[in-house]
Amino acid sequence: MAFEITGGDINDCTAAPELIAQLPSAEVIVADKGYDRERIREQIETQGARPVISRKRNSIRGNADLDRGLYRYRHLVENAFARLKHYRAVAFRYDKLKRNYENMVAIACGFLWLPM
Structure with a gap:
């Protein structure tokens, strides 16, 4: 990915x-x-x-x-975006720098990928 x-x-x-x-x-x-x-x-x-x-x-x-x-599997991507929006730092983009925001998105994706 x-x-x-x-x-x-x-x-x-x-x-x-x-x-x-x-x-x-x-x-x-x-x-x-x-x-x-x-x-x-x-x-x-x-x-x-x-x-x-x-x-x-x-x-x-x-x-x-x-x-x-x-x-039909495209909805999995749309659902992933919806789940990423639960993280405020990702949804509102508090970070001004692109590299910081990319790292925050990567961390959030890692949390979503972990089994619960």
Whole structure:
């Protein structure tokens, strides 16, 4: 797993190539409609993974090739974000420096990963 902290004014698609490059051994990469770009799909395929990304509503191609069974697992990521928001330091971003905030997110992810 990998994550990247970006500014609120940065589009997800601009940070996606660097994030995808950090996952060389992934077999499948699941993402939401915000990552629906041909450039991102091509990068995932060149790394040997299969993209499971829903197409936008105005797409010409449609979602005929979307594996809906794998796409349902995307809710696990959304649930992880919801659980991360329980940590006030993560939800309100008290830290001004990016490195401090990244460390706080990593610690919170570690707590979520530990068995309870």
